Amino acid sequence: MQPLLKLCGNHSEHDTNVTLSSNADYIGFVFAKSKRQVVREQVEAWLKQEGKKEKKLVALFVNEKIEQIEDAIKGLPIDIIQCHGDETAEEVKKINEQIQLPIWKAIHHQPDAISVMRKYEGLVSGYIVDCKVGDQWGGTGVSFDWEYIPAYLEEGKRQGVPIFIAGGIRPDNVDKVLEYGPDGIDVSSGIEDNGQKSKELISQLEERMKRYDNNVSR
Template sequence: MSIIVKICGLKRPEPLEAALAGGADMVGFVFFEKSPRHLELAEARQLSEQVRGRAEKVALVVNADDSRIASVIEALAPDWLQLHGAETPERVAQIRATFGLPILKALGVAEQADFLCAPDYEAVSDRLLFDAKPPKDSVLPGGNGLSFDWTLLRNHARLATKKNWMLSGGLDSENVGAAIRLTGAPGVDVSSGVEDAPGEKSAAKILAFIAAARAAA
């Protein structure tokens, strides 16, 4: 099977080039000031040019208002909007209708009950991203380097025939193959798992992750 590989939280040209040269399908940019991966709009404009035509650009926002989203879109010209906050299905639908971009909606998972809301979000999103729920005291909704029990996805039988979801949370080059084989994920997303320190991406780790994901698929 083919698999979608997304490298998220890119901030500098060199790691971004590694992701592009390595064949990542999607590259993500974080617009959330509390994150060590936060990108300023001026920087986004520069990186956007580097990506042009080589991969899909994803703009990650967290509980952003329309004005903020519009500013991000103007700077990055993304192919996707990733909503990684507590956006309700109604808010997701409104953002999708207002901006006319495909939506990647992140859902935090810690137990089987966390999948109960998935159909509501599936109805208004173009793709779901299942991520580990952050610790209660965390200021970051993702990128915490935590994984969840992947068998929960395997037990969520309706996903087996779906191609509109991705797996995230605690992935790296050492475990992504096992995660793909266990869950049958049609796509994987990594951020902290390809870093030397929070927000500091490693070109070598990015290339290793992409290679491991492709090998598993």
């Protein structure tokens, strides 16, 4: 079965238009400080132009206060909150209770990552496994060692939640990730050309995912 596809880091009307017209299951917006940061008014205007088109929308935050999260998504049709920093299990629980939306937790690949995941068991609806580079929390285009993917998938299966693999995934290497059978893939810089989401690169990514799925199904 073809994994779920999340296209993250949309930061313009162009990006939003391109990704909403794709076959992606999830569209992500980064509300944390980064080169792809957006604010509520922008997202509201872009969605008004394009419409949601049956996609699920993910709002990404890094170590943000609950009040700020609430303000940032007020009036937006957000489906999922992605906590992409080092939020504690207690903080995640409070966000879930107060905002009452499913939470995805980013896990940054490291030696004790599986034990970190276990702290959030029962509190989150999914995990994004990513690579942290310096003080950047994601969107760097850098991947972790994909040979560790099976361990993450096994823990996700044990907890009964999907695992999305992020970090450095592009159309020309997505096959290598798909070999491990992830529940989903999360792509940001790998579908950009000159800092904008590329319809051509997204089409290439989707085609390779479809082709891989067809070959495996035979």
